[in-house]
Amino acid sequence: MSGFEPSGRAVAAILDDAVAGRRISAGDAHRLLLDGDLLDLGLAAQAVRERMNDPAVATYAIDRNINYTNVCVYKCRFCAFYRPPGDPEGYLVPFEEIGRKIEETLALHGTGILLQGGVHPDLPLQYYLDLLGFIRERYPTIHRHAFSPPEVKFLAKKERLSFAEVIGRLKEAGLMSIPGGGAEILSDAIRKEVLAHPKASADEWIEVMRQAHRLELRTTATMMFGMGEELAARVEHLHRIRDLQDETGGFTAFIPWTFQREHTDLPDLPEVSAHEYLTLLAVARLFLDNVTHLQASWVTQGKKIGQLGLAFGADDLGSIMIEENVVAAAGARYQMSQEEMERLIHAAGYTPRQRTNLYERFVTREETAPLAEQYRHALSPERRPLAGG
Numbered sequence: 001m002s003g004f005e006p007s008g009r010a011v012a013a014i015l016d017d018a019v020a021g022r023r024i025s026a027g028d029a030h031r032l033l034l035d036g037d038l039l040d041l042g043l044a045a046q047a048v049r050e051r052m053n054d055p056a057v058a059t060y061a062i063d064r065n066i067n068y069t070n071v072c073v074y075k076c077r078f079c080a081f082y083r084p085p086g087d088p089e090g091y092l093v094p095f096e097e098i099g100r101k102i103e104e105t106l107a108l109h110g111t112g113i114l115l116q117g118g119v120h121p122d123l124p125l126q127y128y129l130d131l132l133g134f135i136r137e138r139y140p141t142i143h144r145h146a147f148s149p150p151e152v153k154f155l156a157k158k159e160r161l162s163f164a165e166v167i168g169r170l171k172e173a174g175l176m177s178i179p180g181g182g183a184e185i186l187s188d189a190i191r192k193e194v195l196a197h198p199k200a201s202a203d204e205w206i207e208v209m210r211q212a213h214r215l216e217l218r219t220t221a222t223m224m225f226g227m228g229e230e231l232a233a234r235v236e237h238l239h240r241i242r243d244l245q246d247e248t249g250g251f252t253a254f255i256p257w258t259f260q261r262e263h264t265d266l267p268d269l270p271e272v273s274a275h276e277y278l279t280l281l282a283v284a285r286l287f288l289d290n291v292t293h294l295q296a297s298w299v300t301q302g303k304k305i306g307q308l309g310l311a312f313g314a315d316d317l318g319s320i321m322i323e324e325n326v327v328a329a330a331g332a333r334y335q336m337s338q339e340e341m342e343r344l345i346h347a348a349g350y351t352p353r354q355r356t357n358l359y360e361r362f363v364t365r366e367e368t369a370p371l372a373e374q375y376r377h378a379l380s381p382e383r384r385p386l387a388g389g
């Protein structure tokens with residue numbers, strides 16, 4: 001017995017508890033994943049979402065993924081993005097180019113960047129400190145969300161430092177929050193099958209996040225599912241996130257998405273259906289009673305299912321993602337302008353609001369306009385209309 005088997009309770013009783021704010025068990029979550037009717041789950045998740053978040057508003061951010069390198073020592077079977085060291089297609093983006101990408105982001109009224117790589121074997125901690133310092137000095141207002149647990153773990157090993165020491169040094173250099181990348185499914189049985197295992201065990205991922213939270217850095221919690229794992233593994237993942245959140249309160253949001261198989265080493269796995277995605281989203285809202293925000297993933301699900309996520313417990317549609325390379329390498333090819341994002345949210349019955357990267361407040365046009373104007377020259381002619389005047 002793993003401890004994550006379905007409970008013997010009736011679905012209706014579990015939903016009643018969750019809607020009333022009584023905590024449900026991991027076994028209950030498993031029962032919901034197995035037997036919950038999708039529309040009942042959606043209605044219950046919406047009720048919880050309206051209790052936890054402004055019922056009139058759905059949010060989004062404007063930021064950019066900058067994948068500073070695709071060179072990676074690992075070879076995760078689900079990954080179509082990495083190139084092994086020495087591969088002619090491997091790259092490392094120069095600082096100046098990263099600066100140009102940030103200027104474009106600011107010109108498009110963006111507020112943050114997500115820096116995430118492959119795990120490059122030759123880059124020392126000093127490289128990361130220099131990169132953060134360069135960005136902080138040139139663009140002090142941009143939110144720096146960077147370096148997921150596998151990168152932190154690799155640096156700790158390379159430099160013979162603890163996770164806390166690495167994170168502390170990165171924070172001093174300008175790191176402002178840590179992305180939840182590398183979580184995939186926090187259950188070691190499936191990790192051993194689909195990850196380059198030394199990348200990070202479930203315990204290591206949790207420990208990096210624990211140390212970050214202790215150092216007062218907020219992080220996101222993510223989940224990539226649909227790699228052939230059992231439902232019990234999905235439940236274990238949710239349970240580990242809720243446990244750590246009870247301990248630290250450091251997660252801002254939970255962001256589940258589905259495995260994209262194109263160009264990966266797992267081309268024969270069946271696609272996760274929209275039904276299965278929305279079921280997981282709703283159950284996550286019901287189970288994670290201590291994580292305030294839940295993001296729907298239009299990037300992997302497409303705009304229509306992403307929008308539908310707003311009726312299944314999500315209060316946020318993520319980012320317009322000015323640039324995304326990792327899931328694009330595995331076949332996800334959706335793009336979104338700010339205008340379209342707002343249209344989708346309106347059509348779902350909410351008032352759209354751009355938010356800060358840590359969800360502390362809304363962002364206004366008046367706030368972003370001066371930098372957008374200052375860096376307008378950084379936009380290529382085809383992007384200028386997206387800048388909104």
Ligand code: SF4
Nearest residue numbers: 072074076079082118
């Ligand atoms: S998922 Fe990350 S760690 Fe794994 S191979 Fe891809 S880039 Fe490397």
